[in-house]
Amino acid sequence: MTKVFIAGSRRLSRLNSPVKTRIDTMIEKGFTILVGDANGADKAVQGYLAEKSYRNVVVYCMAGNCRNNLADWPTRELMAPKGVRGFAYYTTKDHAMVDDAAYGLMLWDGVSKGTLNNVINMLRLRKPVVVYLAPKKVFQNLRSTSDLMDLLGGCDRAAVQRFERELGIEQVLHRAPLP
Numbered sequence: 001m002t003k004v005f006i007a008g009s010r011r012l013s014r015l016n017s018p019v020k021t022r023i024d025t026m027i028e029k030g031f032t033i034l035v036g037d038a039n040g041a042d043k044a045v046q047g048y049l050a051e052k053s054y055r056n057v058v059v060y061c062m063a064g065n066c067r068n069n070l071a072d073w074p075t076r077e078l079m080a081p082k083g084v085r086g087f088a089y090y091t092t093k094d095h096a097m098v099d100d101a102a103y104g105l106m107l108w109d110g111v112s113k114g115t116l117n118n119v120i121n122m123l124r125l126r127k128p129v130v131v132y133l134a135p136k137k138v139f140q141n142l143r144s145t146s147d148l149m150d151l152l153g154g155c156d157r158a159a160v161q162r163f164e165r166e167l168g169i170e171q172v173l174h175r176a177p178l179p
Contacts, residue, residue: 001031003100004032006023006033007041009112009134012041013040032058033057035057036090037067042068043070045107046068057073059074061076063078094114097118098122105130106118110134117167120167122142123143
């Protein structure tokens, strides 16, 4: 059974028609959809799947703290290492979804470092990811470092510099096994 990790920026709280069409295709194919529990894109995706009465969904959340599960789907609750807080705390569940998925669909505002981190982690494991770049309303298929560089080339330079600082993109891009 194909598993798809769908995630996105917290600032994206509505799905437009092209994104819904992509999700409809996944529903038609019976894919298992892995989604997080955050507000924003995660909650919007959950809302759409609930509206469609789609049951082949698993919600990933932190143990004892499942913030959103709109249709009472099965959950996979994860424990963060002791003392981990903030960004690293929630990336625990993101890493699990990256590991479990065959490919990803990321809804990105061009600013969220969490969504970009998911893209990088998918590519590092040689898993294809489709990024919907919301500001430009375009989908971009990514399978390699050069695809990622093309995506970042269309982003605000200050944002890219922040990603390099906060996520260590330069180090990630030059480290195997990212293609």
